[in-house]
Amino acid sequence: MKLIFEISVKGRRAFDLEESKVPSYTLKQTRNDYAELPEVAEIDVVRHFTEMSRNSYGVDNGFYPLGSCTMKYNPKVNEVIAALDGFNNVHPTQCCKEVGGTTEVTETLIEKLCVLSGMDSMTLQPAAGAHGEFTGIALIKAYHQDHGDTIRTKIIIPDSAHGTNPASANMNGFEVVTCPSDSEGGVDIEELKKLVGKDTAGLMLTNPNTLGLYDKNILKITEIVHNAGGLCYYDGANFNAIMGICRPGDMGFDVVHLNLHKTMSTPHGGGGPGSGPVGCKAFLASYLPVPVYGPKPSDYDQNKSIGKVRANIGNFPVYLKAFAYIETLGGDGLREASQLAVLNANYMLAKLKKEFTVAYDKICMHEFVLSLSDIKEKTGASALDVAKALIDNGIHPPTMYFPLIVHEALMFEPTETESIETLDHACEVMFKIKKQAEQNGEALHNCPVTTIVGRADEVNAARNPILKYEH
């Protein structure tokens, strides 16, 4: 389809203002030309973006088992709530008496998320998971600095971690030490013991981990780090597996970020906005970003705060959706949501493992990882080829080639909002694709064939970057 600039015709417009009725004022400094924005009629804009939406794929279009991303159904009522005028038509400098609703939502959401995560205090400022990591690690840095413990320069991160973890540690000036996984996919305890020491600032961990496995040694892991004087950071990317089952705070974590755009059903919008609240134990509360909301805001010594991590309050419309979700499901509903997410993953895994190799064959949590190494060797069809073949069958591919420690990895996260029929169908499709690969592996290199474009020349995209429309 054409770009909006390519349908522009000089003189067309889709917008009118009332006459201003005040004298015009001429600025002394001005730009040389008008910005090259399109000139189009309203119907052109509407058809253009409608066609673009049809060239997109969301949870509402079909099954989206993208591992690590928790693509559950995004309730419509939450969108209605987030669009209410009372929440949207307020300026951030209005005095607190005039924004009682906004404050109440913020404070109550913090309270509920603290109950869920086992934390004492929380900031909602971070706009995304990685932003939460940056903030949480900054808390750990501030704590050590405040205690004059400046030799703690290292953050330990398992080799199965998301790339955001080491990047967020590096952003805070820490050196990253990688901890290997053991034969069951968990943290290698003996290696961890060797890695910790006086220079350990902390550990970053997600549990269940990126293999979809719950680390049964979790209490031992956090104890080892604490005994060495380090703090423990919980990456909440996989929190959807354990709501109401166990809490990061009880596992021994000191700092937690949650991904409201995953666990709390808020939509991902093609890449954002998300929301990555950071919770902490009471002894870290004085380092939280300002302003602090919550049950006892006056308790905080604001001088120790790490400062602000973004302007204003954070992605407020996302909080509204998360809040509405928590209110709708309630304690019992949230717990059941996690249980059914884990059930769905295990059901799919139980079926798929008859034909595919599982990276770690045991009861999984909300997601699991297949390794297609054997299929690639036998048929020539890679994990990428299978993923693209899924597209031709109307299914969004799982996460590919992650975690890095599994070869030809496909990571499936069905979420709790999918039915048994959907899961059965997806398994049948996987079996069919495997058969196709065995008959003619090469043929899968051409997938997808049902889409408006085929596989992109990504090497060319990176070598000869075209990053904007040239007039």
Place this chain on the structure above:
Amino acid sequence: MSKYTPHTEQDVKTMLNTVGVSSLDGLYKDVPREIFQKELKLPKGKSQYAVEKQMRVLAGKNKTYGSVLRGGGIYDHIIPAAVNALTGRAEFVTAYTPYQAEISQGVLQGIFEYQSLMCALTQMDISNASMYDGAQAAAEAIVMCCERKNKALVLGQVNPQYMAVMRTYCNSHNISIDSISAKDGLVDINTLADSIDADTACVVAQCPNYFGLIEDMKAIADIAHVKNVKFIYIFNPVAAALLPTPGECGVDVAVGEGQPLGLPMAYGGATVGILTCNKALLRRMPGRVVGQTTDHNGRRVFVLTMQAREQHIRREKALSSICSNQALNALTTTVYLSLVGKVGFVEVARQCVDKAHYLANELVKAGAKLKYKTEFFHEFVVEGDGEKWNKILAEQDILGGMPAPDGTLWCVTEKADKETLDKVVIAYKEARSI
């Protein structure tokens, strides 16, 4: 109550049977017993209708105004109806990051058009796919610019919230950050060169600055480049319709808050950080970027590209950990700019300027004093406490200026009509006579 899960009791039984586990809790064998919870201590769930009603009550506890004459980083502009009709389409709303290009061409093209529009506004070479907000974009711009040198210098009257965020990021990255206060409201160009030392990597300035004044960004850029430091321009996208562009001024990075382009005020919560830069900085630019290429049939395809900079490839060597951004809000600015169009956008900016100057002039005629004498865009500071004045206005459904040092900071956009502005002047006189 509403759980959004399709499972019947029979489904659960069938599935547990397939898995070979006798109960749902049986799936959690690896969770240590001492931390296993049998229930979640939150109130019971409610129906969708009950929750909607509850949230309407909460929304009603906020006071909204018919006219908003405040800015300071978040602005009240007209949002055409078609904006939300289009950005609310479920295929956009419920999609993830477009990792699978073949079924995500719409989302990817939207980002490509966003990048193109941001470059058109700023006349910079490249734009990323968005940052969290303007303040965080400014903070990460400093990190981009600190390659061999490690100090940032913030000039004049920059939004204090941006300053706070820049400080946080600089502390984390072990970058030192200094600020030089304004002279008569503006960056002191005469002493600027002397303030830049051998460690300075970049200077940062905002235009229009926090109090609405228009800075001579070209002059600052010239000094920065003579002293061989990078220059970060914090811009307002609506002002960019009229003012000399960052590109024309020759800056290295231009960042801004995209909220004025079709997003509601939402208590400052519906934002998108714009980050544009010149070509030389492409490999140090944080965040996602979409590029144009072709498929095997020569068809145009948009893809996420230049990913070797990003955290999922570079891990601890990445300059930024940003992953999720503000994509849907970036799409909103794209739809907004498409609707408002080349001429309409300039008209919006001109009405902001005209109406702001009308109000300022009328207030001066009524005896008010403007704190600064130099040219402003659509915000200005009126000397004195505005409390009584605002109280009178609040009764007329008008949100007056916000408190600023020694005065009140006012903002007028295209949304305000002459009658409203005249009421502000009358209220000023009334407040003075009390």
